[in-house]
Amino acid sequence: MTAQIRLPLDQILVGDCIEQINKLPENSVDLVFADPPYNLQLQGELVRPNNSVVDAVDDHWDQFETFQAYDRFTHDWLRAVRRVLKDDGGLWVIGSYHNIFRVGAALQDLGFWILNDVIWRKTNPMPNFRGKRFTNAHETLIWCSKSEKSKRYTFNYDAMKAFNDDQQMRSDWLLPLCTGSERLKVDGRKAHPTQKPESLLARVLLSTSQPGDVVLDPFFGSGTTGAVAKKLGRRFIGIEREQDYAEIAMDRIARVKRIEDESLLKIESKRTEPRVPFGNIVERGMLRPGEVLFDQRKRWFAKVRPDGSLVSDAAKGSIHSVGAAVQGAPACNGWTFWHVDRGGNTVPIDVFRQQVRAEMRA
Amino acid sequence: MTAQIRLPLDQILVGDCIEQINKLPENSVDLVFADPPYNLQLQGELVRPNNSVVDAVDDHWDQFETFQAYDRFTHDWLRAVRRVLKDDGGLWVIGSYHNIFRVGAALQDLGFWILNDVIWRKTNPMPNFRGKRFTNAHETLIWCSKSEKSKRYTFNYDAMKAFNDDQQMRSDWLLPLCTGSERLKVDGRKAHPTQKPESLLARVLLSTSQPGDVVLDPFFGSGTTGAVAKKLGRRFIGIEREQDYAEIAMDRIARVKRIEDESLLKIESKRTEPRVPFGNIVERGMLRPGEVLFDQRKRWFAKVRPDGSLVSDAAKGSIHSVGAAVQGAPACNGWTFWHVDRGGNTVPIDVFRQQVRAEMRA
DNA sequence: CGCTGCCGTGAATCCCAAG
DNA sequence: GCTTGGGATTCACGGCAGC
Secondary structure, three states: OHHHHOOOOOEEEEOOHHHHHHOOOOOOEEEEEEOOOOOOOOOOOEEOOOOOEEOOOOOHHHHHHHHHHHHHHHHHHHHHHHHHEEEEEEEEEEEOOOOHHHHHHHHHHOOOEEEEEEEEEEOOOOOOOOOOOOEOOEEEEEEEEOOOOOOOOOOOHHHHHHHOOOOOOEOEEEEOOOOHHHOOEEOOEEOOOOOOOHHHHHHHHHHHOOOOOEEEEOOOOOOHHHHHHHHOOOEEEEEEOOHHHHHHHHHHHHOOOOOOOHHHHOOOOHHHOOOOOHHHHHHOOOOOOOOEEEOOOOOOEEEEOOOOOEEOOOOEEOHHHHHHHHHOOOOOOHHHHOEEEEOOEEEEOHHHHHHHHHHHHO | OHHHHOOOOOEEEEOOHHHHHHOOOOOOEEEEEEOOOOOOOOOOOOEOOOOOEOOOOOOHHHOOOOHHHHHHHHHHHHHHHHHHEEEEEEEEEEEOOOOHHHHHHHHHHOOOEEEEEEEEEEOOOOOOOOOOOOEOOEEEEEEEEOOOOOOOOOOOHHHHHHHOOOOOOEOEEEEOOOOHHHOOEEOOEEOOOOOOOHHHHHHHHHHHOOOOOEEEEOOOOOOHHHHHHHHOOOEEEEEEOOHHHHHHHHHHHHOOOOOOOHHHHOOOOOOOOOOOOHHHHHHOOOOOOOOEEEOOOOOOEEEEOOOOOEEOOOOEEOHHHHHHHHHOOOOOOHHHHOEEEEOOEEEEOHHHHHHHHHHHHO
């Protein structure tokens, strides 16, 4: 793709995030992960996105002013991101209750389409010291596509299901904070205040991107996105305002090793497997014309015809349409519905398709 | 308090919620629990893999033309609520990603002060039937005070800690949906599409109100708030637009008895071991991507992928499905089947799971 | 009476390539 | 744009029938 030639891949652009994003070509990025600042509302010092300090805090109007400023900032960087995101790309934003509601509303206002909100449940959150609230034990991520119309965003459903012991991955993820040796230190003190754990980014990239994809992080910070992207064979573009952080991140990423074995990264799903027409199964003699197929519980029967169609009392046609017809159902997957007798065992006809696919791969 | 004399306590006011709220005196309510329409914006019908159709929430009261219309609605009822809420009162709103970001932003704009966002993790959510997203397994509640200045809102810290096995109550709550005999039925069909479980309301009222407090629910629906309020010795004011729902709720509440011994509601400690997906083991670095697993007798081998799946000559997928595939068995417990070399010793991967569980208990 | 297996169902923004 | 049809897709419970 020609656009990719001009992309500053696997680099950190130092500067204002909107200015830097605007230098990138449109529709060029597969995935965005953003961890925007949300320290604009903490007690004591109140800082606007442009770094100017808000004077009075406890006045209603000022609060409103501050939210307005944050909303403007949020709209601006999201609009910039939206331009460079591919039409079927994905966007993640992480935040806490201080900012995530404003971010979510801005996303919807700009036409992004929310796919899930995901809860990062912390195994080891900071306790609430004063006993005035519930322990704030989670953060919220919003995952969205570029628009309602995008139906081909990347979601590695099968990989996530395998990860989770063959059950669908839920919208709540239990993960520890970034501590111990993973936590970057400078002179014994943490190098960045909000370094995210690599496990969190790994789950984001593994679920919603493919190897080789370009991942943009407009608030790069300590570079967790880049480190995990490199490890997992994705490309990254980082943007960071502070030179110090950019240097720390670049050092960190240089020490990361990419997983070399391609077979460990390649993603396959049933939806991307080649289509095998049922006729091929008959053609190859794996099923004989005239052979009788039946459902698991032997309630319905149909005969194989030489042209790869089925015929039953109720209907004739494809394995799917006849399966649907005998059940009186609106639809049916004939591959898993119909079975045949092989050596006294009842086997689904899907085994023949799997056999053909295995031969195609070899 | 004189204001309370005029309050329509333990009643349901039938009518538009804003009109009804406006009839109440200002600064008269201790707690508000609101379950507003979610603005789901559903498209077509959704069919389960078994061809049954999901009974979706497509009621007229959940339809809004635009986000702007929804925002206007939200601002209007929140402003009305704010007037009748005492200065040290509390407000809860529950929602999903469809609406909660807009609600949260509106709360902040109106001067409410967010104390926590609380995640209701569902033990038994509806799965994602088409494999296109993460299972939407939670809803979000926002708990806030009337303003930043309110420092005397009610939070029963010690009660919550006692209920939670002497650990601070976290911001993520694991609770089942409202099903079974608790679910109100009319002619065998659910009486209300979005009836909330009493356990959820119990936790809300026990944590942030006191016996005798007045609790207002402007979207009363099937009356869970009223039922639990009566049970726990709180007073309620319900507002509901639909006469049918109001009647169902009143009947329901009439059958409720007050509970004298609140210890009955103690959150039972989970005796069952927490589920640890295999992916967590890889995520935590206890197994490295590319590492080779084998069975006890080293007849079969598979490699660990970074996404927590395995790949062997024969198959790829979860530890369980690949274990089954290599043996030609219908099923397999991957935790005990697969082993790895650690310092010259062959250890089953289950030791890593036990290790994670031990950490989680600690 | 207890065990097993089948069936129903829950706030859901849920397919997609080929013609 | 459109239509058509192949075929991919579910977890935890409660209730109930059957044995």
